[in-house]
Amino acid sequence: DVKVTQSSRYLVKRTGEKVFLECVQDMDHENMFWYRQDPGLGLRLIYFSYDVKMKEKGDIPEGYSVSREKKERFSLILESASTNQTSMYLCASSFSGGRGIGQPQHFGDGTRLSIL
């Protein structure tokens, strides 16, 4: 079974801090994603990566950056945390290429981040 592991379930940080959220998948998936989830807004894509060191902006990249140095690991970075970044953050992965046709995403359990 595919396992997507997010490093923290709950995290509390202060305004202005640099925050790292880590995500690891164990199924050799090419694609990895970071979403934030807020009530009434559904899932919003922050960043997407389709290969090591490759990244693409999603719908709401402002205030965030990402890093993918190894295929299995995708990190989300809040450069200077602000209170409006308090949210649930979800990491996901999926196959790409021919294997990716019609394949679903696999999600981690999420990190609930509070910025005080």
Add this chain to the structure above:
Amino acid sequence: AQSVTQLGSHVSVSEGALVLLRCNYSSSVPPYLFWYVQYPNQGLQLLLKYTTGATLVKGINGFEAEFKKSETSFHLTKPSAHMSDAAEYFCAVSERGGSYIPTFGRGTSLIVHP
């Protein structure tokens, strides 16, 4: 560009009653279609998917969905609701031959009353 509409942000049913969660999409060609479920404080997990072939798709936990091309719909049903079905449900579409980034609906919260 594709889009997904889930009708009703909240759906309330009694235990044992039919569950119907609606999903309509807009896409130039029939996309790949997915339903995910999210239990409290967890990530999303796949309920079922439609890629090709039979339009009635069966998933986990007794759920099924029917792809209706003429109505651009992929509604999720379950004959008899159980208390454990209370969760958030998301419909998603991926474009055939296009990006691997799916488009999600805003979700429907299913409330099950005893």
